Amino acid sequence: MPTMICDTYGATEAVPWLPSPFQGSFMARGRGGYTHAMVVRLKDIAAELGVSVVTVSRALRNRPDIAEETKAKILERVKRLNYRPNLTARSLVTGRSSLIGLVVPDLIHPFFAEIAKGLSAKLREKEYYLIVSSSESDAQLEQDEIEHMLAHHLDCFVVASCQKDPESLRRIGEAGVPLVLIDRSFPRFACNFVGVDDYKVGELATEHLIAQGCKRIAHLRGPATNVGNHRAEGFCNTLRRHGMALPDGYIVACGEAADSDGERRGRRAMEEILALKPRPDGIFCFNDTVAMGAMDRAFEAGVRIPRGMAIVGCGNFHYSSKLQVPLSSVDQRSREIGERTAKMVMTLLGKPPSARPRNVVLAPELMVRASSRMN
Amino acid sequence: MPTMICDTYGATEAVPWLPSPFQGSFMARGRGGYTHAMVVRLKDIAAELGVSVVTVSRALRNRPDIAEETKAKILERVKRLNYRPNLTARSLVTGRSSLIGLVVPDLIHPFFAEIAKGLSAKLREKEYYLIVSSSESDAQLEQDEIEHMLAHHLDCFVVASCQKDPESLRRIGEAGVPLVLIDRSFPRFACNFVGVDDYKVGELATEHLIAQGCKRIAHLRGPATNVGNHRAEGFCNTLRRHGMALPDGYIVACGEAADSDGERRGRRAMEEILALKPRPDGIFCFNDTVAMGAMDRAFEAGVRIPRGMAIVGCGNFHYSSKLQVPLSSVDQRSREIGERTAKMVMTLLGKPPSARPRNVVLAPELMVRASSRMN
DNA sequence: GCAGGTTACGTTAGCGTTTACGAAGATTGC
DNA sequence: GCAATCTTCGTAAACGCTAACGTAACCTGC
Secondary structure, three states: OOOOEEOOOOOOOOOOOOOOOOOOOOOOOOOOOOOOOOOOOHHHHHHHHOOOHHHHHHHHOOOOOOOHHHHHHHHHHHHHOOOOOOHHHHHHHHOOOOEEEEEEOOOOOHHHHHHHHHHHHHHHHOOOEEEEEEOOOOHHHHHHHHHHHHOOOOOEEEEOOOOOOOHHHHHHHHOOOOEEEEOOOOOOOOOEEEEEOHHHHHHHHHHHHHHOOOOOEEEEEOOOOHHHHHHHHHHHHHHHHOOOOOOOOOEEEOOOOOHHHHHHHHHHHHHHHHHOOOOOOEEEEOOHHHHHHHHHHHHHOOOOOOOOOEEEEEOOOHHHHHEOOOOEEEEOOHHHHHHHHHHHHHHHHHOOOOOOOOEEEEOOEEEOOHHHOOO | OOOOEEOOOOOOOOOOOOOOOOOOOOOOOOOOOOOOOOOOOHHHHHHHHOOOHHHHHHHHOOOOOOOHHHHHHHHHHHHHOOOOOOHHHHHHHHOOOOEEEEEEOOOOOHHHHHHHHHHHHHHHHOOOEEEEEEOOOOHHHHHHHHHHHHOOOOOEEEEOOOOOOOHHHHHHHHOOOOEEEEOOOOOOOOOEEEEEOHHHHHHHHHHHHHHOOOOOEEEEEOOOOHHHHHHHHHHHHHHHHOOOOOOOOOEEEOOOOOHHHHHHHHHHHHHHHHHOOOOOOEEEEOOHHHHHHHHHHHHHOOOOOOOOOEEEEEEOOHHHHHEOOOOEEEEOOHHHHHHHHHHHHHHHHHOOOOOOOOEEEEOOEEEOOHHHOOO
């Protein structure tokens, strides 16, 4: 009975829509829906106290031009009646919604989940909220999502884009909404950006493998985006700087290598690697999922890790340290990306949209584990 | 240089706020902010075509009382001018925001991340959006978040609550907003609910351990919430049904056992287990994180898994299958919870808030892996 | 005692959209 | 051919809030 569904579970007693503590002095919100709940408005409080709506509004927003005494009286009533300002209405007149849009390729991916968490935590302090959308690494879907979210008049967009071409992202700017790209940037598209230096990622991993004594280092590379390209460039240049060879077939493309697919692609890539002669003794993988698949396949072929082949991944996913052979990995500083993004968003909200784009580029950090530790 | 931050990265060419395709026929949005972008309104389209605002609105909402010819003309212009309805304004008058609030204890936790993803995917189809908040398993924070989110006039709340007492959740209902609890319910609080049958979770895991030949089964139990209690009850009753003993010390409490903490608590719990005589030969753990910590500690003590001790976790986290000894785990059907929740939310939106609460209870599914497979 | 300032409010006019209602013109029925 | 309907549109009012301005009342200072 794998999908049994029942409809009686737990206690079924009273409905949670209890009668309100205040006695129905305010009636339902007219036309909109069926809402029979009592929603307190500025008008209600004003009427009760015999002051004007604006005065109540002033008290709530802590404006200077109101007597302390009146303010106290109003705030007391506000609290007692459990008044909540209608942010929708406020938004309509102020032009700010206190909502930030976050679009990422995959919400489950620990990297993006962590960013979302960091971002959300920081924004909360300023009473901003996050509208999230997972684009499933689908460029068209991402585009549609952004288009729809624009209608909600968000104050800022944060996007880890999977577009090939940033053209559709311009529309965000055209709508007058600030945009922060995270993790992924575009070659000829100047834009606020928070992420890690991916060139350094490649450099760091490769330097490490060289330091561990690897002589023939291969790279399972990612897609032809900025991220994939920069990591590959870092890899190549580091080899060159050390005067090391980069034979044909030492760079295997794994494509998108999204979470679900990465392992399979890693396995296939490793098969190509295993067929090489001489066989590489160090592998820098585009991400940890690819690395996991590659490692699995190497095990099956009887390769011992790290002695027979050292492996370094990328992303420092949560489970990487818990694998059979804990995986060395370049950390992407996701938490900090989230927090720094929040900070950037907050400053952006105060600036006119024409301001010069800002970049925050974090240095990656290598976590050395058993999969590449030689001593 | 662990935190190097630079400010020059990638190309810096043009600002993304390009001049709009339409020639400034509509000016900036007045008072609100500094937005110099041109936002097209109903009024603008109406003026261009010499019709009234309402007519344009009718065309956009596909109302019947409009001539096909006029509609076509309007829609063409709408498309050409790249008009987007202002959902904030619409929301103010209709009383619906097309926004759903999701509050979970931890966004990074794969279980909740998956729910968020499933929910978001289904809601997207109906052009609803998700406002998320991570409560960090802090009851007070959760309460504050909900309170703030209420001000945004969301259409529905989806909450995996970490309250001890559901009292604060009533306020959602009082505000006239539907509420769906997920994963966690409350004893005397009737409310819409989507989740897994936690009693069955305990039953399933315990039955399995018994079937594998375990004679002395212990439980590392979770918090004293519905979830923790139901799993423990399922565990106890199954043992009883099979006439098996449950000696003192065979149930060890691990408390909240949130993601970061769970491993540590698992380790500590396992220490208590290891001290028991006779030592248990099967452990049902509250969740996979606890199981991981427990397993680690057991390894250190030289226990062989599953022969010396079989272990079953709960949650079927992504990494559980990739551990040194792949962990058996009761799957929580997170993806389906997300999708079913979306479905419930959608039906709730059409109903008056007084409707009788509905329960969707999914059957858990056991994933048997090496940590408990005896044959 | 009065110009000039300050303090503490109220009045008015929106924000961009939808709903309710009304009215002109076209169409129908007999 | 005229009342009754249907079709297609417009006008007015509202949703809950805030910005801008106005205006009493009260303070100064000399």
